[in-house]
Amino acid sequence: MLIRETLHQIKLKNLLLFYSANICILLSLLSILGIFFDTRLILGINPWIKVLKFDVSIGIYLFTLIWILKDLHPRFIREISFKTVICLFVEIFLITIQAIRGVTSHFNQSTALDGIIFSVMGIFITYNTYLIGKVLYKLIKTPPHIPLIHLRALQYGLITLLYGSFIGGYMSSQTGHSVGMKDGGPGLFFVNWNTLAGDLRVPHFIGLHGIQVFMILGFLISCLNIGKSIGSKILLGCFIAFITANTLILIEALNGLPFIH
Numbered sequence: 001m002l003i004r005e006t007l008h009q010i011k012l013k014n015l016l017l018f019y020s021a022n023i024c025i026l027l028s029l030l031s032i033l034g035i036f037f038d039t040r041l042i043l044g045i046n047p048w049i050k051v052l053k054f055d056v057s058i059g060i061y062l063f064t065l066i067w068i069l070k071d072l073h074p075r076f077i078r079e080i081s082f083k084t085v086i087c088l089f090v091e092i093f094l095i096t097i098q099a100i101r102g103v104t105s106h107f108n109q110s111t112a113l114d115g116i117i118f119s120v121m122g123i124f125i126t127y128n129t130y131l132i133g134k135v136l137y138k139l140i141k142t143p144p145h146i147p148l149i150h151l152r153a154l155q156y157g158l159i160t161l162l163y164g165s166f167i168g169g170y171m172s173s174q175t176g177h178s179v180g181m182k183d184g185g186p187g188l189f190f191v192n193w194n195t196l197a198g199d200l201r202v203p204h205f206i207g208l209h210g211i212q213v214f215m216i217l218g219f220l221i222s223c224l225n226i227g228k229s230i231g232s233k234i235l236l237g238c239f240i241a242f243i244t245a246n247t248l249i250l251i252e253a254l255n256g257l258p259f260i261h
Helices: 002-013 015-037 047-069 074-101 112-141 148-173 201-208 210-223 228-254
Strands: none
Touching: 015 047, 015 074, 047 074, 047 210, 074 112, 112 148, 148 201, 148 210, 148 228, 201 210, 201 228, 210 228
């Protein structure tokens, strides 16, 4: 009953994001079927694993965005929600098309068509990064009347999200995620992070999902009832530690060292 009531509350806050996130869940189930029934390999891994990772990651982000936006102006919520869904579903669609074709989606410029697809993906994901920045600006410039701990958690989380997005932009400029060798080769289970060379996907992933980390931290700190001043300082300390750790991981990757040796 509690889970059903919680889902109902989430649904009422933003129908577009709620149903879009559920579509991602459905797509992830289809991707799992693809993993079992498609025996092809792209750079040594099943093509549907990448599709699954994006289905799940985007679905989590859309659910998260419901809570990020819920206290802002309704018109602003509608604008960000609609544009975000367009951007991310274009991304999912093109990654899926490339998986069906049996070729890589990111950094692929081997043919004119592949180059166009990669460029379109870049345009839409760059615009989505702009939307993230727009939400962060709104939360800083005209913050809603919410508890300070919750507000700081959203602000810090969005900064880490932007940090991870910029790392993604850098990967695109390098037309690859590996440092010290070509993309491909042995990697960690499922995520396939390179175990022989540096892999920029690691700090990219950590940065992107920092928003969920800080929202959870904000909730836990609020539950401690230690006062907003001390709570804010704890949250700031966690933010500095998080950014520092991810920067060190980024430097390690840029030096060609794998995340796990």
